Amino acid sequence: MLILNSAQVEYGQVFRQRDDREELLSGLVYHKKLFVKIRSYHKHQEQEAINEVKRQFSAKKGQLMFLLVKDEIGCTIWCEDKDVQLLEKEADKKALISSIDLKQLVRDLLCVGGIEIKDRRYKLKTYPQCFIGSEAVEWLSKKLDISAEEAVQIGQRLIDEKWIHHVSNKHQFENDYLFYRFEKDKLLENIDEQKEKASLIDLEKLVAEMRNVGGIKIQDRRYKLKTYPRCFVGSEAVEWLSKKLNICVEEAVQIGQRLIDEKWIHHVTNERQFENDYLFYRFYWDEK
Secondary structure (H helix, E strand, O other): OEEEEHHHOEEEEEEEEEOOEEEEEEEEEEOOEEEEEEEEEEHHHHHHHHHHHHHHHHHOOOOOOEEEEEOOOEEEEEEEOOOOEEOHHHHHHHHHHHHOOHHHHHHHHHOOOOOOOEEEEEOOEEEEEEEEHHHHHHHHHHHHOOOHHHHHHHHHHHHHOOOEEEOOOOOOOOOOOOEEEEOHHHHHHHHHHHHHHHOOOOHHHHHHHHHOOOOOOOEEEEEOOEEEEEEEEHHHHHHHHHHHHOOOHHHHHHHHHHHHHOOOEEEOOOOOOOOOOOOEEEEHHHOO
């Protein structure tokens, strides 16, 4: 017998097949086992409930698991039942997890507001460009309105289908302080798609919006005692493009590079390509 609180279990509905009909029951899931409701007790009857659980556990000769789940009102006895199944809507939720478009999900993970990807250090070793499993679980739970357990299942799908991997390939996907990294081949594929999408943008219209009211901030800027007139910051332009076009950071960088390639903008000293960094760029129209 285990005594738990209601936050430790997942409630739902289960059914048992009875000849030609289905018997619908109140149920819960605990450690992947299904339980059916036996009886509820008020707070002042807790000892009576405990005695009843012990009696039933003894009658079943310890072959089934019993739970006593406490909440604000009282407590309820639940018995493991191997003959019941989750109601169809619960099964549908699992089917939904398996049907999620991982390519789009990865794009969202990499976009502004996605998970934090950076170099991380553990036991004197640096792991470049990775993210933390538990942070990804939190992000997935909020983004998709799912439980942590379901988020872990999606994370494992990302591993199984070769989108991500543990940095040393020693762990499956876990809700823990573990480092994971996107697979290079998948990222390269994603970059190719970003380039194609960037090539379809009407740059003349985009530049007009960038230079108009509500566009990017163009002003004189100073760096190492030198003033650069009428310029903007690369990282600020990336943020503006991402929000304006509802695209991810990598796509915004691709568009910025296209602006350079097609001679709409340039780095103020012509030493850099377009980057998501504190670098100064200028429209050719603003040259004096």
